[in-house]
Amino acid sequence: MTSVEIDPEFENLLIYLRQSRGFDFTGYKRSTLMRRVHKRMQSLSIDSFGDYLDYLEVDSEEFNYLFNAILINITAFFRDSSAWEYLAEQILPNLIKNKESSDQIRIWSAGCASGEEAYTLAMLMAEMLGTDEFRQRVKIYATDIDEDALNQARQAMYSAKDVQAVPDELRQKYFEILGNYYIFRSDLRRSVIFGRHDLLQDAPISRLDLLVSRNTMMYFNSETQGRILARFHFALNDTGYLFLGKAEMLSMHSRLFTPLDLKNRIFAKALSVNVRERLLGMGNSADDESSSHFSRHLRLRDMGFDTSPIAQVVIDNSGTLILVNEQARTLFALSSKDLARPFQDLELSYRPVELRSLIEQAYAERRPITLTNVERYLSNTESQYLDVRITPLQETDTSFLGVSITFHDVTPYIKLQEALQRSQQDLETTNEELQSTNEELETTNEELQSTNEELETTNEELQSTNEELETMNEELQSTNEELQTINNELSERTAELNRTNIFLISILKSLQTGIVVIDNNFNILIWNYMVEDLWGLRTDEVLTKSIFVLDIGLPIEQLRSLIRDSLSGKKQFQEIILNATNRRGRQIKCYLAITPLLDISIQGAVLMMVDIDKVNSMISTQEIEKRQQQE
Structure with a gap:
């Protein structure tokens, strides 16, 4: 590989980015890094790295544009579909099989960008475990160095073009449509945890069952890749898997991982790597002696701490x-x-x-x-x-x-202090009680003498009280007999009242006339079956209600003065014929007779009402039957 000539001005720019914003790009491939920074500088018409550093010191917003230019976030759902198929068919079933049913499954998507691969993992695991078990057991940690990409990933909002690679069945099952966007299911999103993480500076997430880092390391130089892979090796469980991108290989670091499928870039953790090798890789040191010294110091520190x-x-x-x-x-x-x-x-x-x-x-x-x-x-x-x-x-x-x-x-x-305080309090209390006891003892002797005399007097009073109790017992027996007699009389009167009520009800039912009884407050006490048939209201619907609130075909308001005259005792008998509408909606002439309800005083009024036409019809029918019998 052709080496890139070191540019002091460019190195100063990288140092400035690390010190001012915490982004360490010194481990990135210089050719790729310089090309992206040059592209940003050209958009600003800046020629040298030194001038660009001066520009960054003046314009703080330029950092965001620079980082967006350097951190190219290229990802997609099911990117390289054949690799994902192999993962779903061969790796994930073994991963689940090697875990107990109650064990958590931990997955890390490193360099997740806008989150597509993290949600791809979530869909595959939810399909294998079911959504309920997925929420309980699976944690997917998705990390990236770009905060803007992480914010987009947390929203889980994608265009129709973004989700085009997702199979229709999974798209319908795991995405909700909002306008022109597809949003990943919120109940499953809780199992995907997004956070900023620098692969070179931050501690790796540990105890992982699967680590997905696809085309993230290809931007780093060989030395930096070795450090990252050593961290990945540390992060994985002994049965864990590493899933890389097509542009990445482990030829120089094969001792850390064993290839399971080179074509799809899936590796297993190598168990033969010792602590020294891992520490050397993570510490980025080529000196065996210093690494061993570092390892011994590390173990010594851990033992002392433990x-x-x-x-x-x-x-x-x-x-x-x-x-x-x-x-x-x-x-x-x-x-x-x-x-x-x-x-x-x-x-x-x-x-x-x-x-x-x-x-x-x-x-x-x-x-x-x-x-x-x-x-x-x-x-x-x-x-x-x-x-x-x-x-x-x-x-x-x-x-x-x-x-x-x-x-x-x-x-x-604390317990010793509490015990001491209790002992001191008990001692003070005991002294006070001892003094009080001596005084009480002297008083008690005097009281005992007085009590003995009171006991003799009390004994005499008890004998007298016993005689009084015997007399009260005889009186109670006599009172009990009287109460029994009264109870028998009440039973007889109750039975007589029940018979009277039955007799009265029988009379009311036998009458072919509507009877309504009201109290002094116009509240209905009796409403017989003929009134029910006439106006269509049942007894349980009108009892205790005022007659003037009823909605029936009878003009009640025309009776108000007549009822008041009966309740006041001015008139003993009143009658009137009113035009009314019965429950069937037919116009009738209703005959009403109103008389006071008398006890010792007037307790209410009795309203007798009848359909005149019905009575006339009955009379005519009886006359016809009588003539037929005579003939």
Whole structure:
């Protein structure tokens, strides 16, 4: 491969980008990188890299245009369809088969750009597991260095042209149409986690079952590719798979991965790689002795951290759990599986104390935060007390690498202090009680003498009370007999009243005349079946209602003065004929007679009403029958 001549001005530009914006492009292929920067410079009519650096210092918005020119985001759904078919038919079934039914499946899409390949993975896994199990078990971490591309990926909104490569069945099942756009299903989108990640500077996501990085490394030089692949090797589980793009090969780094299908660029993690080789690759060092020295120091540091008598965890600045020592694992039931998990997903982040806000406070104030005597409930009866210290881990350039949190168990001291306080209080109480007891003892002796005399008097009173109780018992027996007699009389009167009611109801039913009884407030008390037939309202619909609110064919308002005269006792009998409309809608002449309802006083009024035409018809019919019988 032809080497590219180093341009000092261009290298100064790369250093400036790294220091001012945190983008480290020094590992990219110089030919490709220079070509893209030149293209941006030509659009601004700038000739030299030095002049362009001056332009960046003046115009801060130019950074966005430059990064968009460098970070070309080329991706698509099911790009290189044959490779995806092999992945779906051969790799993913084995991946699922090697996992327990309750185990999580972790996938990383590195260099995800606008998210098409991450959502392609989501569709394939959802098809194999079903949507419910997919939501429970699968986590797809999709990362890129370009924030604009990540924002587009989070929206999951694509044009019809973008989703053209998605099979119709999957498109209908996993996309919702909004206007001219296709939006990936929101319930499955929660399992796809997007975040900014620099493959060279940020720690790799660990415990992966599948790592997809398609045509991302082809922009880096050979040395940088080796460092990235060493990180990928570290990130994968022993049974994990690596899925690369067609433009990428591992010929120079074959010791890290074993090819499963070279045509489709699918590799398995090589298990023969030792720790030294991986550290050398990740540390980018060619010196065996220094790498071994670094490895020994790393193991020594880990052993010292792990054997610390105080529980300690370390979280990086992106909120990921990085280190947990033995004491912390035992204290909070953590395991190696929790490493590289987001700290906010762990119970430790909010119990026994809300740590996330305290971490932010430590970052903001740039100082350690200490909490004392934090109570932690172990069970319904047992508690533990911890001194918690949150210490920000700061580099010399004032940026933060993360935070260290220690948990010092002070339960024995707290319990000892509480026991001491209780003992002092018990001692003071005992002295006071002893003095009080002596005084009470003297008083008690005097009271006992007085009580003895009172007992003798009480005994005499009890004998007298017993005699009174016997007399009261006899009176109660007599009262009980009287109550029994009254109860029998009430039963007889109730039976008589029931017979009277039955008799009255029989009379009302036998009458061929409508009878309505109202109280002094015009509320209906009786509404017999003839009135039901006449006006079409049932008894249960009118009882306790005012007669003047009824909607029937009888002009009730014309009766108001007549009813008032009956209720006031002015008139004992009144009658009137009114034009009305019966329940069948036929015009009739209704005869009404109104009389007061008398008890000791007037309790209401009785309204008798009849259809005159019906009565006349009945009379005529009876006369005809009588004549027929005579003939």
